[in-house]
Structure formats: C-alpha cells, structure tokens
Amino acid sequence: SKAKLFDEKTDIKTSFKDVAGLEGAKEEVQEIVDFLKFPEKYTNLGGKIPKGALLVGPPGTGKTLLARAVAGEANVPFFSLSGSDFVEMFVGVGASRVRDLFKQAKEKSPSIIFIDEIDAIGRSRGKSNFSGSNDERENTLNQLLTEMDGFGNNANVIVLAATNRADVLDKALMRAGRFDRQIYVDLPDIRERKEIFEVHLRPLKKIGSDIDTEFLAKQTPGFSGADIANVCNESALIAARKGNKQVTRQDFLDAVDRIIGGLEKKNKIMT
Numbered sequence: 001s002k003a004k005l006f007d008e009k010t011d012i013k014t015s016f017k018d019v020a021g022l023e024g025a026k027e028e029v030q031e032i033v034d035f036l037k038f039p040e041k042y043t044n045l046g047g048k049i050p051k052g053a054l055l056v057g058p059p060g061t062g063k064t065l066l067a068r069a070v071a072g073e074a075n076v077p078f079f080s081l082s083g084s085d086f087v088e089m090f091v092g093v094g095a096s097r098v099r100d101l102f103k104q105a106k107e108k109s110p111s112i113i114f115i116d117e118i119d120a121i122g123r124s125r126g127k128s129n130f131s132g133s134n135d136e137r138e139n140t141l142n143q144l145l146t147e148m149d150g151f152g153n154n155a156n157v158i159v160l161a162a163t164n165r166a167d168v169l170d171k172a173l174m175r176a177g178r179f180d181r182q183i184y185v186d187l188p189d190i191r192e193r194k195e196i197f198e199v200h201l202r203p204l205k206k207i208g209s210d211i212d213t214e215f216l217a218k219q220t221p222g223f224s225g226a227d228i229a230n231v232c233n234e235s236a237l238i239a240a241r242k243g244n245k246q247v248t249r250q251d252f253l254d255a256v257d258r259i260i261g262g263l264e265k266k267n268k269i270m271t
C-alpha cells in the first residue's frame with residue numbers, strides 16, 4: 001500500500017480569533033470563506049470563484065495558521081501537504097499523489113487544499129539549484145497545473161499555497177485560473193506583536209502582575225508569530241525550572257534572550 005503524502009482533517013476548530021494581527025490578510029481570506037459557504041451567491045451572478053490563492057511571507061508568520069482558520073471558519077475538510085515532502089519522494093509517484101489529493105478533495109467538496117512550501121515543487125522549470133534530473137519535480141508541478149485547470153469553477157475546492165519565495169515560482173502557477181491571488185502575510189509590527197502575545201499568554205496558567213504585553217512587544221522587534229509563541233512557552237518552562245509559582249517578567253526576558261540566541265545561531269548556519 002502506498003504511504004499517504006497528504007493529511008486530511010475535518011472538524012478543524014481553528015478560527016480567525018486564533019490569528020492575531022494580519023487584518024488585511026484576514027479580510028482577503030474572509031472572502032474565500034464566503035465562496036466556500038455560499039458559492040451560489042457568486043455563481044448565480046455569473047462570477048467565477050477563484051481556484052487558488054498564494055500566501056506569501058516570511059517563515060512563522062501564520063500562513064499555515066491562516067489556511068487552517070479558513071477551513072475552520074468555513075467548516076470544510078482541510079487537505080494539506082508540504083512541497084518539500086515531494087522532493088524526498090520516490091521517482092514516479094509525485095504526479096500520481098497530486099492526482100489522488102485532488103480526487104479526494106473533490107469528493108469531499110467544499111474543501112480546502114493547502115500546499116505548504118510550494119516553492120519546493122513550484123520553482124521555475126529548468127532553473128533548479130538541484131543537480132541531476134528535475135523531471136520528477138516538473139512532472140509533479142505539471143500535474144498540479146493540470147489539476148487546477150481541470151476542475152471547473154463549480155468544483156468548490158480552493159487551493160491555498162504558502163511560500164516565502166514567491167520570486168522563484170514558475171510564472172505558470174500565477175496565471176489566471178490558478179494562483180491568481182497573492183495574499184501577503186508579513187512580520188508583525190509592534191501593535192500586532194502585542195496582540196500575538198495576548199493570544200499566546202492565554203494558555204499560561206499563572207502570570208505575574210508585572211507582565212505587560214506592550215512591554216513584551218517592544219522587546220521583540222523582528223520576531224515572527226512563531227517566535228512569540230515560542231517565547232511564551234519557553235518562559236513557562238524557564239519559570240518552572242527556577243521553581244517559580246508564576247511566570248514573571250524576568251522569565252519572559254530570559255526566554256526572549258534564548259530565542260534571540262537561537263535565531264542568531266540559525267542565521268550563522270544559513271550564511
């Protein structure tokens with residue numbers, strides 16, 4: 001039996017409330033929720049519902065979270081896979097996996113397909129960094145394009161894809177009727193970081209009265225939502241290790257230092 005290369009989730013509880021900041025992006029995906037819930041409203045007037053949208057932005061900014069929230073808000077099944085999984089795959093199966101994925105999504109429509117790291121399969125054809133044959137990746141990409149062209153405008157499957165490298169994508173992906181909408185998901189500004197802290201402080205059980213999200217937002221320029229989620233969790237672990245009964249401002253500052261240390265290490269490895 002073949003290993004499954006995509007994940008199927010129903011009854012997703014994630015909602016727009018879980019996504020802090022990103023007001024513009026949320027407004028744009030709200031429209032997609034509406035297409036999924038009330039397709040006739042649009043098709044009755046002769047409108048063509050878009051098939052795909054590309055979520056573009058740096059790592060950890062909430063692209064996956066936002067895609068899941070669309071599925072949660074519309075209450076539709078969420079089919080997801082990561083482009084990088086395809087790269088590691090055995091030769092000759094990428095295209096058939098894409099076919100399977102679309103078949104399942106159509107059977108369960110309305111539904112969402114989410115392709116994370118689409119650049120791993122969607123890089124411009126003939127311009128890959130990898131040595132050796134790119135036939136497998138190109139076959140996979142071609143199958144994806146075929147599937148998107150193949151389902152009619154009434155299939156009610158919307159394909160969301162995420163990337164932090166929109167510049168390397170094959171232009172064919174962005175053509176009308178494919179990923180013809182781009183939604184930017186940027187790093188949070190100070191006000192948004194405050195909101196993200198508010199979301200991620202919620203699961204912490206005992207927070208000191210000296211915790212102030214505005215202060216925390218000021219201490220974390222350049223942090224992504226994922227980094228902030230990390231800080232909140234790490235601060236609870238640090239407090240526990242010290243034997244504290246609650247999480248204090250100092251624990252947060254220690255966690256921030258630790259995350260900055262981690263980010264610096266990562267950058268060193270990458271450059």
Ligand code: ATP
Binds near residue numbers: 022066227
């Ligand atoms: P990548 O490009 O690395 O896949 P991504 O943009 O898809 O990253 P997510 O996986 O959605 O980022 O974010 C990781 C986690 O960070 C989320 O599960 C959530 O806990 C937190 N997070 C990121 N952005 C936000 C946000 N805007 N509001 C609340 N939490 C966030």
